[in-house]
Amino acid sequence: MKTTSTINNAQLFFIIFQTQVGVGVLSLPSSLYADAGTDGWITLLITGGAIQIIIFILYFLCARFPALTLYEFAPKIIGKYAAGIISVLYVAFAIATSIIVLELFETTIKTWILFRTPMLVILLLLTVSGTYLAVGKIKVMGRFYQFVSILILPLILMSAYTLKDADIRYILPIGQNGFGTILKSTQKGIVSMLGFEIVLFIYPYVQNKGKAALKSLTLANIAVTSLYTFLTFTTFVFFSPNQLEVIPEPLVYMLKGISFVIVDRVDLIFLSIWIISVMTSYVSYLYIAGKGIQHLTKRKKTTGPILIASFIALFFSMFSHDRYTVEMLSGYHAKASYFFALGFPLMLLLISLLVKKKEESQ
Amino acid sequence: MKKIWHLSIIFSTILLFLTSCWDQELLKESKLIYGAGFDYENENEIRTTFVVRNLGVPVSQGGVYSNRVISVSGTSPRDTRIKMDRIISKQVTASKNQLILLGDEVAKQDIDHMFDILYRDPKSPLDARVAVVEGRAEDVFNLDHIGDTLITEFSTNLIKGAENKTEAPRMTVEKAFRYSHDIGQDYAFPYISYNEEVGSPEINGIALFHQSNFTGVVLPPFDATLLLLMADAKSKKASIVENIGKQHDQGFLTQTVTVNIQNTKSDIKYSFQNGNVSKVFVNLEVRGNIEEYPQDHLFKESQVEDIADELSKKLTERGNDILAKLQEANCDFLGIGRDLNAYHHELWHPKQWEKEFPELNLEAKVKVKISETGIIK
Numbered sequence: 186m187k188t189t190s191t192i193n194n195a196q197l198f199f200i201i202f203q204t205q206v207g208v209g210v211l212s213l214p215s216s217l218y219a220d221a222g223t224d225g226w227i228t229l230l231i232t233g234g235a236i237q238i239i240i241f242i243l244y245f246l247c248a249r250f251p252a253l254t255l256y257e258f259a260p261k262i263i264g265k266y267a268a269g270i271i272s273v274l275y276v277a278f279a280i281a282t283s284i285i286v287l288e289l290f291e292t293t294i295k296t297w298i299l300f301r302t303p304m305l306v307i308l309l310l311l312t313v314s315g316t317y318l319a320v321g322k323i324k325v326m327g328r329f330y331q332f333v334s335i336l337i338l339p340l341i342l343m344s345a346y347t348l349k350d351a352d353i354r355y356i357l358p359i360g361q362n363g364f365g366t367i368l369k370s371t372q373k374g375i376v377s378m379l380g381f382e383i384v385l386f387i388y389p390y391v392q393n394k395g396k397a398a399l400k401s402l403t404l405a406n407i408a409v410t411s412l413y414t415f416l417t418f419t420t421f422v423f424f425s426p427n428q429l430e431v432i433p434e435p436l437v438y439m440l441k442g443i444s445f446v447i448v449d450r451v452d453l454i455f456l457s458i459w460i461i462s463v464m465t466s467y468v469s470y471l472y473i474a475g476k477g478i479q480h481l482t483k484r485k486k487t488t489g490p491i492l493i494a495s496f497i498a499l500f501f502s503m504f505s506h507d508r509y510t511v512e513m514l515s516g517y518h519a520k521a522s523y524f525f526a527l528g529f530p531l532m533l534l535l536i537s538l539l540v541k542k543k544e545e546s547q
Numbered sequence: 548m549k550k551i552w553h554l555s556i557i558f559s560t561i562l563l564f565l566t567s568c569w570d571q572e573l574l575k576e577s578k579l580i581y582g583a584g585f586d587y588e589n590e591n592e593i594r595t596t597f598v599v600r601n602l603g604v605p606v607s608q609g610g611v612y613s614n615r616v617i618s619v620s621g622t623s624p625r626d627t628r629i630k631m632d633r634i635i636s637k638q639v640t641a642s643k644n645q646l647i648l649l650g651d652e653v654a655k656q657d658i659d660h661m662f663d664i665l666y667r668d669p670k671s672p673l674d675a676r677v678a679v680v681e682g683r684a685e686d687v688f689n690l691d692h693i694g695d696t697l698i699t700e701f702s703t704n705l706i707k708g709a710e711n712k713t714e715a716p717r718m719t720v721e722k723a724f725r726y727s728h729d730i731g732q733d734y735a736f737p738y739i740s741y742n743e744e745v746g747s748p749e750i751n752g753i754a755l756f757h758q759s760n761f762t763g764v765v766l767p768p769f770d771a772t773l774l775l776l777m778a779d780a781k782s783k784k785a786s787i788v789e790n791i792g793k794q795h796d797q798g799f800l801t802q803t804v805t806v807n808i809q810n811t812k813s814d815i816k817y818s819f820q821n822g823n824v825s826k827v828f829v830n831l832e833v834r835g836n837i838e839e840y841p842q843d844h845l846f847k848e849s850q851v852e853d854i855a856d857e858l859s860k861k862l863t864e865r866g867n868d869i870l871a872k873l874q875e876a877n878c879d880f881l882g883i884g885r886d887l888n889a890y891h892h893e894l895w896h897p898k899q900w901e902k903e904f905p906e907l908n909l910e911a912k913v914k915v916k917i918s919e920t921g922i923i924k
Contacts, residue, residue, distance in 0.1 A: 296669060297669050300669075354731075354886065357889035424725065425729035425732070427728040427729060427730075428729075441669075441673050442721035444674050
């Protein structure tokens, strides 16, 4: 493998981190509130723990085939045909995720910032820049993700500023709805934190595999969990409980009321930064889909496959959609995502353990 | 190299199409609303008054700022907004509005119904100040200007001034949204009335709200300050004027002492009996400097302590009166319900709180400490 297409551990960290942070963060607080009431923010800590377990599973699977992506090692475990089906499913899943990301992006931008701009233009904004980035090498992606991660800082500062108006009594007493509801809403948290499964497709490009890679994965998980918990916590202490029921995007709403002498409407700045996090998630899934198509069609370059994937995603996201259809679609997508983030990798790991399949010539 | 040239040409062409031309809103093509007022018209109608800024000749070219006050009635704030658009020549924009006034009659209705337009619209000004007006909001805006100052700026600054002096809570649309949806805490808006003598509006205390309705009870500014201190919401400055002393009523201007509050500590304690809240103690400790005391010079520390003790007694009395008024209005301004929910959760009955609050046994206790007497004794 050439050194130009490898990523170091910091880049691995940022790729995982940025893929996980995405569209979900805006609506996360209110969907957690709907399930677990004022304890919703604790759910995220448990979610972080659950994701750590999944990360271990993914890591062990990858560690058995350190030089191969999922598309390449699946045939070795379960044979050519079954692996073909799984690869197709993964491609479909990645494209479906891109579609959902595009649609949520478009509806959010349309309701908050650009009311009259045609749908296609907003979609193209993300598609064109995203595809351009995905076509580049994995190293470019890693560097870009690393570079834009500095923008997370203003996001944190902005929501920390609202803490001056916070009332801690809104979330007390902790655990008032029982531990059961907290556990039950964990699934909502996992769905919003998906993205770690990209490790199945980028692990071969990591320079220092083994413990160092696992450390990056764990750190990324800790970073995402803390970021999400913090952001959700700020909205939970800012809004009175009944308000969270009626506000679908509490994070933006919270910042809308803030104005400084020079800067008005902090929510617009927040959304502008959030767009970049959305784009990185979108690029990651485009990359997964592109890799899959490349593998299935036995092409040499990924440029064509990624273009195909982005066209498919753009095409399907152009179908008219309102808040409710998008919510319904993302509901189905959430259910499916369990198979792709946990189900299939776990199955592959178990089978490979049973038949003792490992990458040869190591 | 040629490829890069091609790409950059393609991308810069695309860029031209990506500047958000559809959503641009030019200032020269829109009229900004600087103040909005709501009044009760009849059972199903509301009267909305908008103050729109005229931007004729720029000030730099010798023009003056002026307002146009327009008022229409309709079935909802949005309905009146649409009607307004028919009257005003350019696109009306409310996103920079900083002042919303409610007539006292309309405030007694559900304010959530009026504010829905503000909560729902992504461009609405959530940080606009809200105040209740004695009489009709329309009449305040029709004053047009007070001296050189336009009525909108005048009223906004009036409210901001009261906030800085701890005479009114900082209430924006966002806060109204927060508290009107909260069962465990109520709130109050600044109360503006018209001063006939001076011929201008003035801050005349705070209007107590219960959930989303004005209760009709108004606390005068001094009481408002004390209440805000009890709620631990001291702003930049807070002063208290009280009648004290034996020489009280002997001679001209010898009745009062004025204390400038430096810092406060407020604490609410609960005592329980048979699984019920038997008593709620609101303890307030204030430390301040004497700003005015014409009766005597304070040579000894004991004199200052006497003043502090008498003040404590007077303020405790006044504090208890305020709490009684809060209960009469059923306005849980101190968030006692929130406290119970958070710290004594088993005693919190959200559905009955409305009935329980007026029945509570509340007691205020104010302790004054004086640390300075100004630059003379």
